[in-house]
Amino acid sequence: MINVLFAAGDANWADYQLHLAAAFERQGLVVNLQTSLAPDQTDYIIYAPSSRLLDFAPYTRCKAVLSLWAGVEKIVTNTSLTQPLCRMVDPGLTQGMVEWVTGHAFRYHLGIDANLEAQDGKWIRSVPPLASQRSVTVLGLGALGAACATSLARLGFQVTGWSRRPKQIKGVTCHAGPDGLTKALRSAEILVLLLPNTAETTNTLNADTLAALPEGAFILNPGRGTLIDDDALISALDSGQVAHATLDVFREEPLPKTHPYWAHPKVTVTPHIAAETRPGTASEVIAENIRRGESGEPFLHLVDRANGY
Template structure:
């Protein structure tokens, strides 16, 4: 039996995603009709990008789930017409990319790299660099991405804390939670990284 999978994203994304999606669907042995134009009452699954023109899920009465293309679901989770289960993407590359982005910027700020990059050519200020263990970083949001970034920064020697709505335990990370914990987490921060969804 074949399933109908609607790819719902900006039209310029289809050429980028079509071949990988077809390949991965075939790898797991699913027979699927994958397309960008399937009548709503014939759609079994929706592969969805937040920049999609699709905003009304009510006509998709046969659909079993919406598969979000990225980890962030804030653009869809509040949609009042969403009556289907919503699955967000979990991909090691997304986590690795976020670790690199956050670590790169914390190191840039911690080491004052902007002053060196924008200095007049041939000018060098011999200022001793700070050490990571003297710098306190707080991650707001200890989901999968936040926890991974906190752990990565701790391996550099930073004094890392994190905050989440509910209590978490992460080796080597001071964890705060709730409204009282938020104030305490912010008070101890030299740098603060915001990894909270807007949900």
């Protein structure tokens, strides 16, 4: 019997209980899944920041902490957490992100907003370029960034990607490091932010990097609110350096009603819906990692503590 503690909040328990049980059964795992277990009896912890669990030190038997969230910034710095930590890379979450990014990229590419605003009875034809004539840059080439970059490249866009360390993705021009960031930004007619939230990525978009973009660039941020210096972005929108920004994530959520983004004519706010962990597919990822732990195989999506993701 494998004892698994579900330390992810009451609301998540209602969503996940049956999905996890079914996933464990499909893996042939005999699991005792509980919302309360003695630390010395716990083999694995399924975790979300909504949990009241803060001290992992007593869980000396625990083989891994399995996060239900893709972002682990709220747990990775916990000094009591010495067990292996796995972040969530969920096929449903990935597909949702690809659909959000692709949809909004095409919205900008085709000029859909401008066409809607121009419906005043005047027959003015404005033909958009083909995707092959449009440059899109994706900052962050992890699982989500790579999936979005690949999808956009398959649709014909000229796609550039940037990451801290060198990567290779078919159909994508990849840059890395500080010099590579400037190169990636210079071609970004549409810029997609999918970097993790770390000290190194805070304010990646600031006055200097925004100035490196082509004039009239469009910005999509489904990554992390901390990636953008909000004041610098508003200034760039006001000057025309940035034509429009669609933002799904913010430093404070829900976004306060008084925040200038709500009223800005060049900002579209979406309420953190670009990608959501789906209980059905996420449960399969959790079950597979427990199977791996029991078989002595490497865990999937193991967090690098030094890098924070």
